[in-house]
Amino acid sequence: xxxxxxxxxxxxWFERVIWVTISKEFTVMKVQDNIASALGLKEFxxxxxxxxxxxxxxxxxxxxxxxxxxxxDDEWDKVSLEEFGIPEPRGSKLVLTTRLxxxxxxxxxxxxxxxxxxxxxxxTLFLSKVGPNIVQNQNLMxxxxxxVNECAGLPLTIVVVAGTLKGEEDPLIWKNxxxxxxxRIEKVEGxxxxxxxxxxxxxxxxxxxxxxxxxxLYCTVYPEDFEIEKNELIECWIEEGFxxxxxxxxEMKDKGHVILKKxxxxxxxxxxxxxxxGPEVKMHDAVxxxxxxxxxxxxxxxxxxxxQLEELPKKEKWSPDIEKASLMCxxxxxxxxxxxxxxxxxxxxxxxNPIKKISNSFFTNMPCLSVLNxxxxxxxxxxxxxxxxxxxxxxxxxxxxxxxDLPCLSMLQELKKLDLSRTKIEEVPEGMDILIKLRYxxxxxxxxxxxPAGLLPKLVHLQHLSFEVxxxxxxxxxxxxxxxxxxxxxxxxxxxxxxNKFISSTQQSKKNLIKYKxxxxxxxxxxxxxxxVTIGRVQNWEGELIMxxxxxxxxxxxxxxxxRSLVDDNSxxxxxxxLRIYDCKGIECVVSLSSFAxxxx
Numbered sequence: 126x127x128x129x130x131x132x133x134x135x136x137x138w139f140e141r142v143i144w145v146t147i148s149k150e151f152t153v154m155k156v157q158d159n160i161a162s163a164l165g166l167k168e169f170x171x172x173x174x175x176x177x178x179x180x181x182x183x184x185x186x187x188x189x190x191x192x193x194x195x196x197x198d199d200e201w202d203k204v205s206l207e208e209f210g211i212p213e214p215r216g217s218k219l220v221l222t223t224r225l226x227x228x229x230x231x232x233x234x235x236x237x238x239x240x241x242x243x244x245x246x247x248x249t250l251f252l253s254k255v256g257p258n259i260v261q262n263q264n265l266m267x268x269x270x271x272x273v274n275e276c277a278g279l280p281l282t283i284v285v286v287a288g289t290l291k292g293e294e295d296p297l298i299w300k301n302x303x304x305x306x307x308x309r310i311e312k313v314e315g316x317x318x319x320x321x322x323x324x325x326x327x328x329x330x331x332x333x334x335x336x337x338x339x340x341x342l343y344c345t346v347y348p349e350d351f352e353i354e355k356n357e358l359i360e361c362w363i364e365e366g367f368x369x370x371x372x373x374x375x376e377m378k379d380k381g382h383v384i385l386k387k388x389x390x391x392x393x394x395x396x397x398x399x400x401x402x403g404p405e406v407k408m409h410d411a412v413x414x415x416x417x418x419x420x421x422x423x424x425x426x427x428x429x430x431x432x433q434l435e436e437l438p439k440k441e442k443w444s445p446d447i448e449k450a451s452l453m454c455x456x457x458x459x460x461x462x463x464x465x466x467x468x469x470x471x472x473x474x475x476x477x478n479p480i481k482k483i484s485n486s487f488f489t490n491m492p493c494l495s496v497l498n499x500x501x502x503x504x505x506x507x508x509x510x511x512x513x514x515x516x517x518x519x520x521x522x523x524x525x526x527x528x529x530d531l532p533c534l535s536m537l538q539e540l541k542k543l544d545l546s547r548t549k550i551e552e553v554p555e556g557m558d559i560l561i562k563l564r565y566x567x568x569x570x571x572x573x574x575x576x577p578a579g580l581l582p583k584l585v586h587l588q589h590l591s592f593e594v595x596x597x598x599x600x601x602x603x604x605x606x607x608x609x610x611x612x613x614x615x616x617x618x619x620x621x622x623x624x625n626k627f628i629s630s631t632q633q634s635k636k637n638l639i640k641y642k643x644x645x646x647x648x649x650x651x652x653x654x655x656x657x658v659t660i661g662r663v664q665n666w667e668g669e670l671i672m673x674x675x676x677x678x679x680x681x682x683x684x685x686x687x688x689r690s691l692v693d694d695n696s697x698x699x700x701x702x703x704l705r706i707y708d709c710k711g712i713e714c715v716v717s718l719s720s721f722a723x724x725x726x
Contacts, residue, residue, distance in 0.1 A: 126198055126222055133194055139217070140191035148349035149201045149410060152433050153208055156197075157183050160209070164190060180210030187212055194218045199410065203231040224318055241278025241317075248273050250280060254287035254392065258294060268299045275306045279317055281392075281411060282324040288392035289328040318411060325415040328391050339367045340384050341393055342424070344408050345416045346451035346474055348431025352397055352405040355385060364496050364519040364542060365472065374564065374588040374613050375639050424448045430474075431455065437462055445469060453477050453498070460487055467491050476500040476521070483508050492516065499525065500544070506530035515539065522548055523567070535559040545570060546591065558583050565589040569616065571596050582608040591616040594644035594659075603627040610636065618644040621663060621671065628672040641674070646685075654678035654702055660685060679703040686710045 126144075133142045143163045147156060157179050161167040166186050173179050187195070187210070195211065197204075200223040211219065223229060229236045242250065251273045252260050259265060272290070276282040290302060309327055313319050332338050340362050347353055359381030362368050368377045368384075385406065388394040394406040408416070420426035427450040429438060434455040443450075443465045449472040457478040463486045471493050480502040488494070488510040495516050499507075501524040509532045511517075519542040522528060528548040534540070535556025542565040545554075549572050558577075563584050568576075569591050576592070576599050587609050592599045594616060601617050603626035615638055619627055624645050631638065640655045648661020656676055661683035671688075673680065678700055682688065688709050698704070706712065 126196065129220075130196060139194050141193035142196070143190075143193060144196045144198060146198045146350045147200045147204070148431075149414075150349060150432055151201075154179065155431075155433065156209055160195070160211075161186060176208070180208060183210030184212045187217075190217075192216055194220060196220045196222070198222050199224075200228050201225065203228055242280060242283070243278070244274070247276060247278050247283055250283050251276070251287045254284050255290055256292040258292060259290070262294055265294070265296065265299060268296065268303060272299065272303050272306065275303065275310060276324070277310075277317075277320065279321055279324075281321050281409060284392040285321075285324055285328045285412070288390055289331050291390055321411045322415045322418070325393070325412045326419075328393060329415065329419070332387075332391070336367050336369075337384050337387060339365070339424070340381075341388055342416050342420055342426075343367070343449075344394065344406075345413055345420055345426065345428055346430060346449065346453070346472075347408075348454050349410055349413060350407070351431070352407050355382070355404045355406060358406065359385070366495075373611075420449075425469075426451070429455070437465075440465060443467060448472065450474065458503075460484060462487065463489075465490060468493065470494055472496040474498045475502065477502075479503050481505070481527075486510050488514055495519065495539075497521070501525070503527050507532060512536040518542065520544070524548075538562065541565065543567070548572075553577055553580065560584070561586065563587060564611075567591045568599070569593040570599075574598050576601065576605075578602075578605070581605045585609065585611070587612055589614040592618065594618045594642065595647075595649055597647070601627075603630055606630070607634075610634070612636065613638060614640040616642040621645055621660075624658075625672045628674055632675065637676070638674070643674075646683075648683040650681040650683065650705065652679065656700075657681070659683070663687075673698070676700050679705075681705045682707070682709055684708045685712075688712050 130142060130144050133139060143160065145156065145159045145163060153176055157170060158167060161170045161183060164186055170179055170182060173182060194217065197220070200221055221229065221234065226236065248270065259269070272286065273283065276286055286306070290299065293299070306327065309323050310320060313323050329338065329341065332341070343361065343365065344353065344358070359378055362381055363377050368380050371377050371380065385394070389396045389406070393412055394408060397405040397407055417428060420428065425444065425446050425448050427443070427447050430451045431454040434452065434457055436457060437452065437460060440462065445466045446469050447467065448469055450470060451474040453474045454477045457480055459481060460483045463484055467490055470491050473494060473496070476498045480499070481504060483504065485508045487508060491514060493516055494514050496519040497514070497517060498521040500521045504525055505527045506529065512532055515536060516539055517537050518539050520537070520540060521544045523544045524547045526547060526549060529550060531550065531554040533555040538559060539562060540560050541562050543563060544567040546567040546569040548570055550570055551572050551574050553573070553576065558580055561583060564586050566584065566587060566589070571593050573593065573596060582605055585608055588611050590609070590612060592601070599618065601619055601623065603619070603623045606627055607630050624643060641657070642652045643658045646661040646663040648659070650659050650661070655678060656674065657679040658673060658677060659681040660671065661681070663685055677698065679702060682705070684707065686709065688711060706715070
């Protein structure tokens with residue numbers, strides 16, 4: 126389907142090509158939103174809650190979209206085009222893909238049955254995934270063909286099995302795989318989808334590292350067909366303890382990327398690279414179905430993500446052995462349940478729900494809870510019972526734009542990660558100075574009135590620290606930062622003198638920040654590089670020389686009329702990629718050209 130979509134775009138026979146995936150647990154409103162998003166007109170649907178009126182609005186959108194192709198991919202059940210708001214094509218084309226023939230008959234469309242791949246095409250696909258050393262090994266060809274035959278021409282089965290055997294040259298392992306595949310497939314009583322699920326389970330079982338298996342299973346907590354940002358996923362694996370503790374956070378992230386490559390190589394995750402926010406991965410729905418079957422047993426998950434729930438599942442649905450519960454991306458507005466049977470619960474994901482209120486006693490029966498994500502909810506305060514979560518290691522409240530009040534956090538002494546970015550708190554939560562195990566602290570908050578003196582020097586294990594660079598009240602002192610020897614990623618603001626002191630201190634201690642965004646003054650410019658310094662509209666500046674970190678990649682200087690010279694030489698700029706100077710009327714010298722000549726000689 127992807128090839129058809131890309132060919133249609135390339136041929137330009139139609140004004141628009143719209144591709145929307147219909148998940149197994151779809152809702153009418155979700156499909157409407159996805160079509161409107163593809164048209165770039167979702168804001169017009171967001172204002173309307175009535176399904177009939179939404180359908181009428183979407184119908185008009187499609188009629189005005191010109192000659193188009195609308196692809197509804199992977200339908201699992203009978204759907205009403207009228208209910209969605211999809212009008213009669215009238216020159217445009219509607220394409221549906223499904224594994225179920227009765228879905229096509231219900232809609233009364235021309236049915237084109239996609240047959241399994243012929244033997245030679247199946248072999249070609251297998252060889253393209255199994256690795257060049259296998260392709261060149263003629264001794265393996267007879268048994269390789271037998272393995273391909275067991276895949277029955279099903280593309281996903283072929284790539285998953287090939288991924289499992291990638292680079293493996295031992296004939297005994299190939300014989301064992303062939304025997305195991307035959308035994309597994311013979312036991313399958315269902316159709317092609319069940320065979321694909323069983324072969325995906327075969328690939329999962331052949332993952333040798335138990336923690337890699339946990340990393341894979343974690344991907345089920347996201348809604349079906351969700352495109353997961355890689356860096357976000359790796360952060361989640363770190364939070365869950367799936368990646369062993371290492372010397373630095375960057376080493377743990379690197380290990381996460383190795384795990385991702387392993388899962389991609391085994392075709393258990395699909396790599397998506399053409400995204401603005403960075404590379405992502407996606408789980409095929411048949412592979413996800415296999416993973417969900419595993420998480421219904423051990424480790425036990427409850428996954429109700431993206432199902433448009435308006436309240437928590439009933440108490441009887443909460444099995445006491447559930448370890449992880451994902452209720453993200455729903456419409457839950459209030460949590461009024463007092464106590465749930467959740468004594469084994471370790472992870473609770475409630476992000477992206479319009480939650481306004483949580484009952485006071487909600488967290489009283491969660492002694493094992495270690496990860497709590499309430500990001501992008503509408504809560505104004507947290508209940509006092511959160512203080513009872515004595516094993517909590519991760520508390521995520523990013524994007525809670527109404528959150529003003531937090532209880533004392535002094536009891537959360539196991540906390541390693543705290544994200545309060547884009548909240549409305551005015552003061553650092555009470556008890557923060559007790560949280561000496563913190564490794565990740567995000568306080569990018571515009572409403573924050575101050576950073577208490579003496580707080581940062583106590584948090585000596587911090588690896589990641591962020592403050593809002595546009596908030597003058599959170600300007601930092603270099604001496605407060607000096608004890609943070611393990612810091613790797615840092616965002617914050619200084620005045621000129623404190624910036625120079627901070628840079629001098631980092632260079633003397635040979636502290637190598639992997640990422641930083643440093644700000645002086647009030648002018649903001651986007652940081653497009655990992656190592657950026659911005660200096661803008663600095664008041665009462667007498668033109669002191671600016672020190673620059675040795676590894677700086679981007680330097681922005683805006684409206685600094687007192688500045689005469691940028692640097693004495695270009696030694697600070699050997700890794701520089703961008704140097705931007707705007708409206709600096711007094712500048713006479715940027716860098717010495719002779720320095721450039723000598724450095725390049």
